[in-house]
Amino acid sequence: MKTDIQCIETRERQRRAIELRRSGCTFDEIAVKLGYSGRGGAYKAVRKALRSVIEQPALEFLALELSRLDALQQAVWDQALRGDPKAVDAVLKIMDRRATYLGLNAPPGGWPAPEQQAPQLTGNDAILAAMKALEQWDERERLSGDQQT
Numbered sequence: 001m002k003t004d005i006q007c008i009e010t011r012e013r014q015r016r017a018i019e020l021r022r023s024g025c026t027f028d029e030i031a032v033k034l035g036y037s038g039r040g041g042a043y044k045a046v047r048k049a050l051r052s053v054i055e056q057p058a059l060e061f062l063a064l065e066l067s068r069l070d071a072l073q074q075a076v077w078d079q080a081l082r083g084d085p086k087a088v089d090a091v092l093k094i095m096d097r098r099a100t101y102l103g104l105n106a107p108p109g110g111w112p113a114p115e116q117q118a119p120q121l122t123g124n125d126a127i128l129a130a131m132k133a134l135e136q137w138d139e140r141e142r143l144s145g146d147q148q149t
Contacts, residue, residue, distance in 0.1 A: 020034070066098065066101060073094045
């Protein structure tokens with residue numbers, strides 16, 4: 001198991017690898033400059049560092065949005081239980097938004113057959129795709145709200 005000092009050194013080395021890659025160095029050059037065993041080690045270091053830079057803020061953003069939805073739902077819950085139609089509608093919209101954020105809503109027409117599905121995304125690609133989908137969903141919601149008023 002790595003010590004705290006080793007973890008700090010590894011992260012610093014990864015940070016330097018990103019800087020070198022950003023400046024145009026090849027993975028072979030990064031490996032030589034930072035002492036990785038080869039281009040594969042340099043590639044993995046850059047990938048891991050980028051993943052940590054993207055994943056943590058994305059997870060924090062999702063947690064923040066979910067806590068906001070919880071607060072909004074709590075604010076109208078009692079009114080909804082008493083039958084207030086506007087409160088019921090608000091709760092249903094909040095629940096739908098939460099399901100969308102958590103990936104629980106099926107796309108229109110249902111889930112595609114396995115042979116029609118897009119390749120499974122992982123790591124940074126999955127997070128970026130999810131963030132893009134949330135932005136598109138927010139835009140559609142904003143536009144549909146504009147049309148209703």
